[in-house]
Amino acid sequence: MKFKGPAINKDLCNGCGACIKACCKKVYELIKGKAEVKDAEDCCGTGEKCLPACPTGAISFPEKKTGKTECSCSCGSGSGCC
Numbered sequence: 001m002k003f004k005g006p007a008i009n010k011d012l013c014n015g016c017g018a019c020i021k022a023c024c025k026k027v028y029e030l031i032k033g034k035a036e037v038k039d040a041e042d043c044c045g046t047g048e049k050c051l052p053a054c055p056t057g058a059i060s061f062p063e064k065k066t067g068k069t070e071c072s073c074s075c076g077s078g079s080g081c082c
């Protein structure tokens with residue numbers, strides 16, 4: 001089954017954009033002031049960067065991604081280096 005990426009609780013999301021800044025794979029985008037999953041394909045599936053970045057606990061990973069199990073990127077540049 002295709003990995004759907006993280007789940008976002010819209011009731012908790014305050015639209016701060018921290019997940020967008022934290023994720024170098026550009027998984028998230030803001031639509032109408034709430035985070036949405038733009039592209040789950042490149043998501044590392046671990047939440048290593050986005051989970052601690054989210055101040056409200058709106059992000060969760062109900063489904064695990066097979067294959068890569070950790071995001072090794074620490075650049076924070078958003079360059080898609082990993």
Ligand code: SF4
Pocket residue numbers: 008012013014015016017018019020034035053054055056057058059
């Ligand atoms: S970091 Fe959390 S609260 Fe902020 S936009 Fe992303 S999901 Fe919403």
